[in-house]
Amino acid sequence: MSTVTSSLMRLFKVSRPISWVNTAYPFAATYIILGGKLDGLFFIGTLFFLIPYNLLMYGINDVYDYESDIRNSRKNSLEGAAETKKFHPTILWTSVITAAPFSIALILLTPIQAAAIFAALIFFVIAYSVKGLRFKEIAFLDSITSSIHFVGPMVFAVAITGFQPKAWPFALALFLWGIASHAFGAVQDVIPDRRGKLQSIATMIGARATVWLSTILYLLSVVVVAVQGGAALIIALAGLAYVANAAAYLKVTDKTSANANQGWRRFIWLNYGVGAVVTLSLIISVL
Incomplete structure (x- = not known):
């Protein structure tokens, strides 16, 4: 090569x-x-x-x-x-x-x-x-x-x-989703980050509190999309997959925080599945 x-x-x-x-x-x-x-x-x-x-x-x-x-x-x-x-x-x-x-x-x-x-x-x-x-x-x-x-x-x-005003609710939902996703991703690194003296949302408030925050923000994102009605309801239902993925770690501790890596890997692939649903929903809304 x-x-x-x-x-x-x-x-x-x-x-x-x-x-x-x-x-x-x-x-x-x-x-x-x-x-x-x-x-x-x-x-x-x-x-x-x-x-x-x-x-x-x-x-x-x-x-x-x-x-x-x-x-x-x-x-x-x-x-x-x-x-x-x-x-x-x-x-x-x-x-x-x-x-x-x-x-x-x-x-x-x-x-x-x-x-x-x-x-x-x-x-x-x-x-x-x-x-x-x-x-x-x-x-x-x-x-x-x-x-x-x-x-x-x-x-x-x-x-x-x-x-255009109709875009802002979806921008807000994506913003909440992004905060939740980063926070959830930080959970798995609580121990190595603390050892490396790196600060993050997860090292500050702890693994469990971070997962709870992430789950709540995912849920808020789903609600914001759902209230738009129409094809957005399909997107909201798909978004519940993120809620479920994060909620599986609501009892995580700082000591077991590395286990959240499994959820993070699922998150990476969830983006493709949910993205496909979003695409189909957008097509439906345009037709």
Whole structure:
């Protein structure tokens, strides 16, 4: 295998391909549902949020989380990479170089309000991990910032298409879902994070309280969607799968927090199943 091919494969792993759809889909679906067309802006935005955005987000995270990641058994799997320090400059430069042209195009091609939202989104992507800001180590702000990473592409599409009021309940639901998901994901790392002197929502309030918070937020997200009626009821029913997945760990303790990894792995695949239901529901609502 050539050096270039090897580097590309490593960068591919860093970008968490299993999570690409979680950022591209909110933008693409929202853009089309709210009246956008299959135009240049749609394809530029969708492609950006599919690959460069994830490489930027997870690449920066992997570089600045290196010392803790090499001690985490979950890394070097579908849950993340743990690349050597020697490869870190390649990750950072490639992340910036691939994201820059898309970012410039999206800022120039969209209204000023949308461009400002996009710029803020990129800031939160960087601020989550980079040294000096490290929002991921500020309890509660860590989950809020992580959620912005996923609801942000949707809000960007809402801004491009004119801030239609009907979109906001669904944006709120996705925001609550994002906070719940990050918090639930933090539970499995309570012990290694404390050993590494890393702060998170889970290390601050404990594993059990975090799972309860996550479950409640998932349920609130479901309720927000359900009250929209129509095809949204189908999406809400599918969303109950997240509630059930988190609720299975309501009795978890800090000592048994690593067991939540099973639920986190189910969560990763739930995104595809629930995503399929969302897609069918959107098609039904349009027909």
